[in-house]
Amino acid sequence: MSQPKTAAAPKKKAILTDTVTNKTMDLPIIDGSIGPSVIDVRKLYADTGYFTYDPGFTSTGSCESKITYIDGDEGLLLHRGYPIEELAEHSNFMEVAYLLLNGDLPTLEEMKKFEKDITYHTMVHEQLSTFFRGFRRDAHPMAVMCGVVGALSAFYHDSLDINDPHQRMIASFRLIAKMPTIAAMAFKYSMGQPFIYPKNKLSYAENFLYMTFAVPAEDYQNNPVLAKAMDRLFILHADHEQNASTSTVRLAGSSGANPFACIAAGIASLWGPAHGGANEAVLAMLGQIGDKKNIPEFIKRAKDKNDSFRLMGFGHRVYKNFDPRAQVMRKSCHEVLGELGVKHEPLLDLAMELERIALEDKYFVERKLYPNVDFYSGIILRAMGFPTSMFTVLFAIARTVGWIAQWKEMIEDPSQKIGRPRQLYTGHTRRSYKPVQQRG
Numbered sequence: 001m002s003q004p005k006t007a008a009a010p011k012k013k014a015i016l017t018d019t020v021t022n023k024t025m026d027l028p029i030i031d032g033s034i035g036p037s038v039i040d041v042r043k044l045y046a047d048t049g050y051f052t053y054d055p056g057f058t059s060t061g062s063c064e065s066k067i068t069y070i071d072g073d074e075g076l077l078l079h080r081g082y083p084i085e086e087l088a089e090h091s092n093f094m095e096v097a098y099l100l101l102n103g104d105l106p107t108l109e110e111m112k113k114f115e116k117d118i119t120y121h122t123m124v125h126e127q128l129s130t131f132f133r134g135f136r137r138d139a140h141p142m143a144v145m146c147g148v149v150g151a152l153s154a155f156y157h158d159s160l161d162i163n164d165p166h167q168r169m170i171a172s173f174r175l176i177a178k179m180p181t182i183a184a185m186a187f188k189y190s191m192g193q194p195f196i197y198p199k200n201k202l203s204y205a206e207n208f209l210y211m212t213f214a215v216p217a218e219d220y221q222n223n224p225v226l227a228k229a230m231d232r233l234f235i236l237h238a239d240h241e242q243n244a245s246t247s248t249v250r251l252a253g254s255s256g257a258n259p260f261a262c263i264a265a266g267i268a269s270l271w272g273p274a275h276g277g278a279n280e281a282v283l284a285m286l287g288q289i290g291d292k293k294n295i296p297e298f299i300k301r302a303k304d305k306n307d308s309f310r311l312m313g314f315g316h317r318v319y320k321n322f323d324p325r326a327q328v329m330r331k332s333c334h335e336v337l338g339e340l341g342v343k344h345e346p347l348l349d350l351a352m353e354l355e356r357i358a359l360e361d362k363y364f365v366e367r368k369l370y371p372n373v374d375f376y377s378g379i380i381l382r383a384m385g386f387p388t389s390m391f392t393v394l395f396a397i398a399r400t401v402g403w404i405a406q407w408k409e410m411i412e413d414p415s416q417k418i419g420r421p422r423q424l425y426t427g428h429t430r431r432s433y434k435p436v437q438q439r440g
Ligand code: ACO
Pocket: 273, 274, 275, 276, 278, 302, 303, 309, 310, 311, 312, 313, 314, 315, 316, 317, 318, 367, 369, 372, 373, 374
């Protein structure tokens, strides 16, 4: 199971019978190293004139990948073969970043060099701070992230050539290194506080916390428990196979767009409440519920198909039993609250009661709707002092590593083509233009 291989030459086939024309077609079945095999439909249109139809891509593999494997029924998440629980327990975010990008865990020497390569790029071009000042102070930090990360392509011209492996590598280092700096700057800007420059002797997570919460007027002490929780949160969000934002990055990159523009596209996709915006939505929902006594009313609303209300932080497109990241995050949540001495945080009490009631409710049990990672991450981040608007930004910092690894894998794949889905057209058939006087 551990040896990655290119998908085996197909030996099995599926047979498609067109009952209209009575023609049959053999479709090769390709096996991966684990997980469901795929039916290769690449020649379907050329041979039959049919497209496949799969809105939401629930049954469609868009690429071959060796990076991340998920078994939603088993609650399994592997990065390059390593279970997420082991990485969260024993590794650190920089090591996981190396693993995702390069395929194997680093030796000590490789790790030192990688850390040096990343920290070398933590500062941003000084003129970027002027760029920040063009935003309103009350702008959502994800709006700022979309703009500033996209703008990196206007600042780093020497790493835009995607056909040059060295430039691709430098762009990757730059993005991973600068995301925490840009995110902290977005936070500082919203607070009206001065930007804090990175300190490279600190770890990735420590540095981010320092740039976010330090102020020039006072000494700043990193809290190791919080830094560990931050690092773990980054690990848990580092990659997640072909989700909406990763697919967005791949699709944008498939046209040859530069990596900074592609990651900005990924950030835009992540922003939505059904994806990375869910942890922010969890806190908004808890605020809306307000009190434990109101939980039954909101559970009832979540079950009502005529009501758009859903329990945020519950359910997952892929995990239909449990989210392995949620279990680690739940533990981390209690560690952070213990460290900060938060014993009776009303929102936490409310969240725990909601979790308990939903897990016993037939509707949620039958549909296998369990708390996902966002349910707990929001609570941790709030306790650490982040405003809710920053939650998705933290997700974006972590996921940048996954986006970059997936983008790099795609660019290095010789069979890569521009992504171009097809459609089932149900609009008007051809009709002739009428001058305005003749319409009505
Ligand atoms: N609250 C109430 N009902 C729900 C919820 C929910 N959170 N999630 C799913 N359901 C119901 C659906 O209405 C549907 O019911 P039905 O079978 O009676 O029609 C059933 O459960 C299956 O749901 P789908 O919508 O088919 O599940 P899908 O895989 O399309 O959606 C999603 C997954 C988008 C995550 C959904 O569960 C949801 O909106 N959850 C809340 C938002 C959230 O927490 N998102 C975070 C995702 S994790 C991440 O991005 C890191």
